[in-house]
Amino acid sequence: MTASAPQDILLAEPRGFCAGVDRAIEIVERALQKFGAPIYVRHEIVHNTYVVNDLKAKGAIFIEALDDVPAGATLIFSAHGVSRAVQLEAAARGFQVFDATCPLVSKVHVEVAKLHKEGYEFIMIGHKGHPEVEGTMGQLEGGIHLVESVLDVARINPAQTDKLAVVTQTTLSVDDAADIAAAIKARFPKVREPKQQDICYATQNRQDAVKVMSPLVDVVIVVGSPTSSNSRRLREVARKLGTESHMVDGPDELQAQWFEGRQHVGLTAGASAPDILVRQVIDRIKALGAVSVRKMAGTPETVKFPLPKGLRLKDTEDLG
Template sequence: MMSHPHATAPPGAPTGKRVALAQPRGFCAGVRRAIGIVERTLDLYGAPVYVRKEIVHNHYIVSELQKRGARFVDSEDEVPEGAVCVFSAHGVSPAVRARADRRHLQVVDATCPLVAKVHQEALRFARDGRIILLVGHAGHEEVEGVLGEAPERTIVVETAEDVSRLDLADDTPAAYLTQTTLSFDETTRVVEALHRRFTDIVGPHDDDICYASRNRQNAIKELAGHNDLVLVVGSRNSSNSLRMVEVARGHGCAAHLVPDVTHLDERWLEGVSRIGISSGASAPEILVGELVDRLAALGYGDVEVQQGALEDVVFAMPGRLADPVTGRVPRTLLADEVR
């Protein structure tokens, strides 16, 4: 592990207590791109800019963008006709796009490219005449968007136990897709159950679970094996953050979700000398820093960063947001400053 300059224990603090920071943690490329899209759209069009749903599932990010002029709405029907509307990173169904078009909205699409890939796979499997078994959490925005590509041919499957309850013949031509932010281990169990059940089933060319979710879950497994407690910084509606907590618990370590430092329960620290910290793919580093500082004040001043996968993925922003003179998309503030 590498030392970390974040915090030091106060004078007289107990020794032997330490914090290990997961690597990688925090923003993925899709989240950074989505936040940057809202910022750049505000620069180009001015406030207000309407955003359908939360741009990413993090309360801090939403609050900061609201201060800058973003207005978050639950439905495109709430956006004034002809106004600028950003679609969130989680993607939307064709029906949403059609309603936005009828309202003449100026749409800027912040759908994560990895989510967009799942949409394209759904269309391909539907054209092939297959029943699509979408592994994911019913009601999640990403699942709702993919489901909308071929609703008459798609069934949402949440667990391996659900597979045996499907009212389909075993020789039904089927295909499976997965939500990008699932637990890799749990999803593997569901996919294996699907292959055992159906004699004619195909899947995507590449795994749908995004690189960031997998990397963060692998880092959490490492934390769980060497610490007494794992804390995951992330909002309660963040699927990938919740999965990280589940992964830590599944590997035998106590773990809790911490939306921000005010949610730290000091009772969790009783008898704990080693704490592992990570953050979901939509959680900014500033929230991790505040948690580390609070733990330092409680005696956990020895901070190290574990070695982990290097992430250098960058997703291009939409061309319509490029500078009209240079043709480039300028750097954004919030997406960069909280890395």
């Protein structure tokens, strides 16, 4: 081992799968077990290449348009949620539908529907084109204004300002969302803020862990797919703290030069990245010279979301 090789790996805690991702993957696996392949899934069930490929191998077929789903098929909505139009089209076509939308995203949808009935318009903080944003904005036919930055806040023109409410994409950077929310409050002082922060507990916990870890290491590696918003935010959090950070979909993407002269490596994983990839990345960094792995103290996560009716254990246990 050379003096410039990595010496130790500091594992962020918590990292990897959250309760919503666990639930979404289990919904697909239970449906395959109960009904057999193929099972159709609208959009990637979660944004992770390894997970999607694993479920494809088991018989899941991922589609974007409901035209690609044959009559009588079983259809699952991804963890990101879908618009009302997609829900209504699926019902009209008679598919057997299981909704794997994360309950924390569903909470935002319920709040939008409730406040809409009270005459509210909405400002949504999120990334244009992300399926979660499309699903939330698609709960209404209009009246939701998307902002991606502080600058966007000056450009929106709601029909009225007496009844405005803010909602956010759940996988944003906590700090970025706070800056945009402050700009909204400054322009629209009467705006209704969320009862609780819409950023999900798992996103916040993983970002908090990276904030603690970054000053203790020379480089941060984030395990996550390029399509994963919450994984990209983890890389950004480390970089904003001045720590070099790289995101990889798996061990093959690690580059030896990232570790030259950097003895202390921080390692975390986005909420849709499985632990098997973290273990493979650890093995690869060890092959480059690291000799120890330490785990940070962190916020324990005990949240578990129930499965939909028809896929709970009592519904499938007779299948072995």
